[in-house]
Amino acid sequence: MRRLAVIANCEKPRANDVLRRVAVKARELGLRVAADKPTARLLRYGTTASETRIFDGVDGVLALGGDGTVLRVARALGGRDRPIMGVNVGGLGFLTSVAEADLERGIDCLAADRFTVSNRAVAEVTVERRGRRLWRFRALNDAVVARGRSLRVVTLDVSVGRDRGTSYVCDGLIVSTPTGSTGHSLSANGPIVSPDTSAFVISLICPHTLSSRPLVAPDRREIVVGVSSSGGLLLSIDGQVGRPLVQGDLVRVRRSAKGVKFVHLPGYSYFSVLRQKLRWSGRSD
Numbered sequence: 144m145r146r147l148a149v150i151a152n153c154e155k156p157r158a159n160d161v162l163r164r165v166a167v168k169a170r171e172l173g174l175r176v177a178a179d180k181p182t183a184r185l186l187r188y189g190t191t192a193s194e195t196r197i198f199d200g201v202d203g204v205l206a207l208g209g210d211g212t213v214l215r216v217a218r219a220l221g222g223r224d225r226p227i228m229g230v231n232v233g234g235l236g237f238l239t240s241v242a243e244a245d246l247e248r249g250i251d252c253l254a255a256d257r258f259t260v261s262n263r264a265v266a267e268v269t270v271e272r273r274g275r276r277l278w279r280f281r282a283l284n285d286a287v288v289a290r291g292r293s294l295r296v297v298t299l300d301v302s303v304g305r306d307r308g309t310s311y312v313c314d315g316l317i318v319s320t321p322t323g324s325t326g327h328s329l330s331a332n333g334p335i336v337s338p339d340t341s342a343f344v345i346s347l348i349c350p351h352t353l354s355s356r357p358l359v360a361p362d363r364r365e366i367v368v369g370v371s372s373s374g375g376l377l378l379s380i381d382g383q384v385g386r387p388l389v390q391g392d393l394v395r396v397r398r399s400a401k402g403v404k405f406v407h408l409p410g411y412s413y414f415s416v417l418r419q420k421l422r423w424s425g426r427s428d
Contacts, residue, residue: 145173146177146201146202147176147202147203148201149162150179150182150207150219151181151206151207152208153182153184155209155232155233157232157243158232162182165207166187169250176190177190177191178190179193198220201225203406205228206227208239209239210236211382214284227403227405229405240411252409257408258409260404261338264341264398265398267398270386270395272391273391284320285320285328285380286379287318290376290377291376291387292375293375295375296312297370297376298371312351312352313349316368317333317344317345319343325417331347332346344359345357345358345359345360365395365396365397368395369391369392370391376392
């Protein structure tokens with residue numbers, strides 16, 4: 144990779160230092176760099192591009208920040224085939240597989256093509272109201288239907304493909320991709336699903352019956368969530384984009400034909416990341 148788009152969370156306290164290191168290494172390797180306007184002000188190297196043009200003519204994307212930065216970049220890509228290397232600048236960082244200390248090594252590996260690429264499924268989420276499609280989104284992590292400011296429980300009808308599931312009385316519902324299984328779904332006691340699994344996870348937020356359990360469904364089937372309650376419901380995409388829902392709305396979730404690619408450095412292991420981030424410990428014989 145000789146041409147990179149660089150997008151950073153410039154509100155991070157160490158963003159200025161991290162981008163300085165990126166500029167030094169890119170100049171050393173002779174890489175062509177394009178950055179969005181906020182990043183370019185700190186990077187001071189390469190060219191400045193708008194969000195709609197930054198991915199034109201590049202080989203990959205360097206996302207500097209936390210998981211939120213990676214999610215924002217994945218959504219901005221809009222299905223373009225540009226691999227993302229996420230560098231963790233503070234925070235937990237399940238999606239940012241490169242530590243801040245390994246930044247220079249990561250850029251070296253990009254320039255020398257010493258990396259692996261994993262393909263991640265993306266959910267295509269649409270909202271229908273009275274038979275008319277209102278919105279369409281791409282979600283790398285999840286789509287959440289939940290009550291807004293109201294304290295009342297909500298009723299949501301769920302179908303998987305042509306099969307009707309059930310009606311849930313709960314505070315909300317999460318449909319996540321395998322990548323998103325370590326996000327909001329995990330906090331709602333959903334299972335962790337390996338990223339190469341072809342499935343969606345349906346997790347309930349505070350269900351009002353003990354029989355409600357997370358459901359893993361094949362992602363070749365569409366998940367449909369019908370809103371049976373009135374007042375104050377919200378749809379959230381990756382925790383970053385929100386839209387109000389009304390009674391009778393249908394939220395359709397299906398696997399997109401275009402996913403997202405992640406770049407990993409040599410020696411990367413998904414389960415090693417889980418052990419580190421979740422602080423799993425085993426026997427030490």
